Amino acid sequence: LIAVAQKSLLHGGARRADRLFSWLCLGSGLLVLVVLGLILLSTGNEAMPAFRDEGVGFLTSKVWNPAAGQFGALAFIYGTLVASAIALVIAVPISFGLALFITEIAPKKLRTPVVYIMDLLAAVPSVVYGLWGIAVFGREIAKVYDDVSRTFDGIPVLGNVLHGANGRSFMTAGIILAIMITPIVTSISREVFATVPRDQKEAAWGLGATRFEMIRGAILPYSRNGLVGAVMLGLGRAMGETIAVALVIGSVPSIRASLFESGDAMAAVVANQFGEATGTHRAALIGLGVVLFVMTVIVNVLARKVAGRTDRRLGGKA
Amino acid sequence: MRRTRIPVLALTAFSMLGLLAACGGGDDASDSTSKGSTNDAKLASATLNASGATFPQPFYEQVIASFADKHSGVTINYGGGGSGKGRTDLQTGVVDFAGSDGLVKAEDVAKYKGAFLYFPTVAAPITVSYHVEGVDSLQLSPETIAKIFQREIKTWNDKAIAADNPGAKLPATAIVVAHRSDGSGTTENFTKFLKAAAPTVWKLDAGSTVNWPADTQAGNGNSGVAQIVKDSNGAIGYVDFSDAKATGLRWAKVKNKAGKFVDATLDGASAALAGVEIKPDLSYNPLWAEGDAAYPITAPTWILAYTNQGDKAKGEALKAFLTYIYGDGQELAAEVNYAKLPDTLKDKAVAQVDQLVIPG
Numbered sequence: 040l041i042a043v044a045q046k047s048l049l050h051g052g053a054r055r056a057d058r059l060f061s062w063l064c065l066g067s068g069l070l071v072l073v074v075l076g077l078i079l080l081s082t083g084n085e086a087m088p089a090f091r092d093e094g095v096g097f098l099t100s101k102v103w104n105p106a107a108g109q110f111g112a113l114a115f116i117y118g119t120l121v122a123s124a125i126a127l128v129i130a131v132p133i134s135f136g137l138a139l140f141i142t143e144i145a146p147k148k149l150r151t152p153v154v155y156i157m158d159l160l161a162a163v164p165s166v167v168y169g170l171w172g173i174a175v176f177g178r179e180i181a182k183v184y185d186d187v188s189r190t191f192d193g194i195p196v197l198g199n200v201l202h203g204a205n206g207r208s209f210m211t212a213g214i215i216l217a218i219m220i221t222p223i224v225t226s227i228s229r230e231v232f233a234t235v236p237r238d239q240k241e242a243a244w245g246l247g248a249t250r251f252e253m254i255r256g257a258i259l260p261y262s263r264n265g266l267v268g269a270v271m272l273g274l275g276r277a278m279g280e281t282i283a284v285a286l287v288i289g290s291v292p293s294i295r296a297s298l299f300e301s302g303d304a305m306a307a308v309v310a311n312q313f314g315e316a317t318g319t320h321r322a323a324l325i326g327l328g329v330v331l332f333v334m335t336v337i338v339n340v341l342a343r344k345v346a347g348r349t350d351r352r353l354g355g356k357a
Numbered sequence: 358m359r360r361t362r363i364p365v366l367a368l369t370a371f372s373m374l375g376l377l378a379a380c381g382g383g384d385d386a387s388d389s390t391s392k393g394s395t396n397d398a399k400l401a402s403a404t405l406n407a408s409g410a411t412f413p414q415p416f417y418e419q420v421i422a423s424f425a426d427k428h429s430g431v432t433i434n435y436g437g438g439g440s441g442k443g444r445t446d447l448q449t450g451v452v453d454f455a456g457s458d459g460l461v462k463a464e465d466v467a468k469y470k471g472a473f474l475y476f477p478t479v480a481a482p483i484t485v486s487y488h489v490e491g492v493d494s495l496q497l498s499p500e501t502i503a504k505i506f507q508r509e510i511k512t513w514n515d516k517a518i519a520a521d522n523p524g525a526k527l528p529a530t531a532i533v534v535a536h537r538s539d540g541s542g543t544t545e546n547f548t549k550f551l552k553a554a555a556p557t558v559w560k561l562d563a564g565s566t567v568n569w570p571a572d573t574q575a576g577n578g579n580s581g582v583a584q585i586v587k588d589s590n591g592a593i594g595y596v597d598f599s600d601a602k603a604t605g606l607r608w609a610k611v612k613n614k615a616g617k618f619v620d621a622t623l624d625g626a627s628a629a630l631a632g633v634e635i636k637p638d639l640s641y642n643p644l645w646a647e648g649d650a651a652y653p654i655t656a657p658t659w660i661l662a663y664t665n666q667g668d669k670a671k672g673e674a675l676k677a678f679l680t681y682i683y684g685d686g687q688e689l690a691a692e693v694n695y696a697k698l699p700d701t702l703k704d705k706a707v708a709q710v711d712q713l714v715i716p717g
Contacts (some may be wrong), residue, residue, distance in 0.1 A: 106548070106564030113633075178588070207574065290538030290575035301574060311577070314439025315540030315565035318467065321441075 077334065086326035088319050100138070101285060103292045105316070114292035118209065118302040122284060123277040124215025125298065126220055131270055133217075134224035139254060141225075142232040154229075154234035161222035161230040169286035172215045177206030177287055184210065184299040203299035207289035210298040215283050220273040227272060231265030232258055233288075264345050271342030275335050285340060305331045376570050400677055402430035402500070409435075409443020409456030411578070412542050413596060413658040416695045417456065424678055431674045440542045441565065447473070447661055453671055454647035454662040458542030459565075460640050461661070468491035469663075474713070475563070475639045476660040477706055478682055480630055482621040483547055483654045484601040484608035487593040489513050491528050492532045496521045496691060498612040498643075499554030505593060506534055506551070507561065508570040514592065520611070535585040536574035537596030540565040546644060546656040547595045549580050553645040554614075597656070598623070599694035613653040614645055624653030626696035635702055639709055655696070665714045672715035679710045 083090075092096055093110050100111025141153055184202035191197045235258050243253040290302025290311055305327045316324055407417075412549050421433045435456065438446075443455030448468045460475070485502060487495060492513065497505075501517045504510045510517055514527040537544045548563035561567045568577070574589075576582040579600035586592040587604055598621060601608055610618040629643045630649035643655040651692050660679070666672030683706055687697040698706065 104562075104568035104570065105568045106562035109568075166468075205574070210630060283537070290577075291571055291573055293571035295571065311538050312540035312566050313442075315441040315542065315545075317441050317462070319446070320540075320566075325393060 044051060044338035073078040079329070082325050082329050082332065086322050086329050089323035089326040092319055093323070097323070098330070101292070102293050105312070105320040105323075109320065109321055110326070112305070112323075112327055114294050115303055115308050115327060116330065116334075117294045118212075118288060118292070118304040119278055119334075121209050121298070121302065121305070122212040122216055122288060122304055123212060123274055126277045127217035127270060129217035130221045130224055130273060131212060134221050134269070134273070135266065137221070137225045137230055139258070141229055143254060143258070145252070157222045157225055161226075165219060165280060165283040168215050168219055169283035172211060172283065172287040173207070176215070177211050179206075180211060180214070181206035184208070188299055199296045200230070200298055202297040205289060205300050207287055207301050208299050209288065209302045212284050212288040212302075212304065213298075216277045216280055217285055219280060219283065220276050223276060224273040227269035228262070228266055231269065232260045234265070237262045251336075267345045268342050271338055271345065275338045275342065278331065278338065279306055279335055281310045284292055285310045319338045363672050386651075395480075395577070400428050400431050400674055401657075403668075403674040404432040404434070405453045405671060405678065407433065407435045407443070407452050407454045407456065407660075408438045408446045409452075409541055409661075410440040410458045412458050412481070413456055413479060413695065415599060415693045416690060419689050419693050420682055421678075421688065422484045423685065424681050428674075428677065433674075433675070433678060439540065441540065444661065449662075454660050454675060456658065457661055458656060458658045459545055460659075465474065472664040474660050474709060476662065477639055477641070477698060477702060477711065478644055478658055478660055478686075479690045479697060480626050480655050480657050481695045482598045482626045482652045482658050483543055483550075484598055484606070484621045484622070485593065485611060485654070486583065486586050486596045486606035486608045488590060488606065489528065489530055489592075490590050491526070493607070494525075494613070495607070495609040496618040497609045500549060500558045502611070503551045503555040503558040505532060505568075506536070506573075507559070508534065508572060513523055513706055515675055520628040521618075530591040533585070533589045533592040534570075534573040535582045535589075535592055536569050536575055536580060537566075537579075538577050541578075542658075543579060543595065543656065545599055547654060550644045550654045558567055576597055583602075595654075598626075604695055611653050613649075613651050614647055615649045615651070617649050619650065619652045621652055621654070623691055623694070623696040625650060626655040628652070629655040630702060631699040634703060639700070639702075639705060645706060662713070664712060667716070669716050672713060676710055676713055676715065679713075680707070682705050683710070690713045 089110055092108070093100070097110060097112055098110070098116070099113060100112040101117075102109045102111045103114060137153075137157070141150055145153060181204050184206075188202050188204055191201045239257045239261060240253060243257040248256060284304050285307035288304055288307055290303050290307065291301040292303040292308070293301070295302070309324045309327055313321070313324055363453055384598070414435065417435045419713045421435060424433065436452075440457040440459055443452070443457050444461060444465070445451040447455040448470070450464075450470055452466060461469070461473075462490070483495060489495075491521065497518070499519050501510065501521050506515060512528045519525070519527060542565065544567065545563060545565045548559075548561065548567050551559040551561075552563045572664045574585050576594075579597045580666075582594040583596045583600045583604035583606060586594045586606055596604070596606065596608075601621075608621050610620050613619050627645075628648055629646040630641070632646045632648035632651055633643050635641045640659075641657060641658050645653050646655065660682075662675060666675065683703055687703065690697045697703075
């Protein structure tokens with residue numbers, strides 16, 4: 040069979056095979072769009088009863104009370120955004136530092152093992168992070184929260200934000216998410232740093248720059264857009280993360296300033312409540328999925344835009 | 358190559374023979390020991406898939422395992438996933454039967470592919486477990502429980518708790534309320550109990566998820582709630598009997614409809630079942646039941662199956678399985694911390710098994 044295929048390719052079939060291949064590629068490309076569209080269509084359709092019942096209230100109300108048929112997603116949207124924001128605040132500096140270390144500072148011997156370990160970190164299943172978060176990390180970190188909240192007690196704003204001492208909280212979820220997105224952000228920023236042309240760096244060296252000045256003057260300006268793309272992809276992952284967040288965020292839908300108290304997030308509540316949900320409750324959970332889907336698409340489109348701009352610039356200069 | 362293949366084949370054949378012999382032996386044993394009313398003639402091989410309530414899952418797993426010892430041709434997979442999932446799976450025909458802690462809502466009946474039957478299987482108490490250093494025994498009335506879970510009572514030495522526990526020394530420890538983070542039949546039954554028993558106090562209504570106050574804690578599954586209670590001094594939470602026992606928690610005696618404080622025990626649960634009204638479709642509500650010995654937070658659970666079984670082998674396997682649940686299965690219940698059905702209910706259930714229509 041292979042021989043026949045090869046023969047047809049060699050004798051006159053080459054053009055046909057070319058055309059077939061291009062159709063195949065186009066088909067695959069379109070398929071992604073179609074699948075995306077169908078997902079949005081079918082989930083939107085399933086969520087209709089909830090959207091119809093709640094209207095705009097689905098996005099603006101913070102009351103989620105399945106027993107009384109009230110479904111407001113605001114507390115979950117808030118939780119998702121807060122936990123993701125904490126994750127970014129922690130993960131982004133670490134990831135950039137790590138990526139710079141790997142590309143610019145680390146001796147060659149160290150580079151491979153560090154990259155290898157980062158990749159391993161990305162391969163750990165999220166439920167493992169969740170269980171570790173709830174059984175080990177959450178318990179220990181609660182003591183730290185307690186100390187911190189005592190220290191800042193009574194100080195306006197900080198006293199409110201750093202209040203409470205709950206191991207299952209926005210903060211714990213944010214920290215766990217930070218650990219989970221660090222490998223992705225690191226790996227992409229590493230690629231971005233690696234694209235900085237050598238002559239730029241050498242020019243900086245030639246001007247007598249220190250290593251830090253070289254990084255600041257040559258690498259960072261050149262990579263800025265690529266780094267924004269890396270952060271956006273990390274954000275997308277953090278927002279969509281389900282089971283780890285479901286385990287550690289505390290699952291009490293609430294909008295409050297305090298980071299050391301329980302909250303809830305969109306993907307987490309879907310995982311938690313779907314099994315027992317019926318009727319409008321089920322529709323509302325699917326509706327949360329739709330809202331999250333739209334939010335993630337927006338983040339991804341933004342990331343693509345930024346990354347695309349970097350690509351063009353890099354392409355032009357290379 | 359060819360030479361080595363022969364012994365392998367022979368080995369396989371031998372082991373197959375061995376398996377067959379084992380199967381035969383198993384069936385013989387079941388014929389002699391079975392108390393069930395069905396003729397235990399060899400069941401055709403069949404696979405029953407089921408999903409649904411996680412609350413009775415340990416019991417079903419136990420029964421399925423010992424049923425499999427007797428009927429090796431029948432494989433039963435009980436997937437869990439929650440009562441809601443079980444009911445949806447039965448509607449769509451993904452499963453052959455479903456486990457459910459709750460009844461099908463009237464408006465959903467039309468979504469099923471025909472008439473279905475409720476088979477009550479076991480029941481179990483839901484404990485009000487607590488962890489307060491210095492408090493070894495505790496009594497709570499439904500009104501007090503409602504106030505605690507609504508965060509109207511915030512310390513253990515509150516006068517409402519003191520009134521339920523005359524003479525007891527209660528510390529000023531702050532109360533930590535723990536509830537389920539996942540939608541759950543246990544939450545539904547617990548809140549239904551509060552709604553029925555403390556109608557004037559309880560404002561959160563009843564359901565698989567209710568709008569808990571923000572300053573509470575949530576754990577995943579019964580074991581998650583049990584863990585919070587175990588870990589934090591001052592905690593209280595509702596936990597099913599087997600998890601509370603497995604985690605080594607203390608639980609409160611709860612005041613029942615007759616005004617008696619009753620401990621959460623399997624006998625208390627069976628007593629609650631004995632006093633309830635059983636509807637013709639075998640649905641019943643054992644929460645807040647009559648009777649001096651009845652434990653008031655007793656949760657029921659059912660197996661749901663279509664009356665018309667489309668497949669002969671599956672139908673007969675299901676019938677044999679249900680018969681087994683009402684026979685030897687009831688005796689297994691206590692081992693895994695579930696209360697067996699009282700005879701009145703069990704007899705009705707056995708009679709209902711014969712209503713399954715199996716194609717000839």
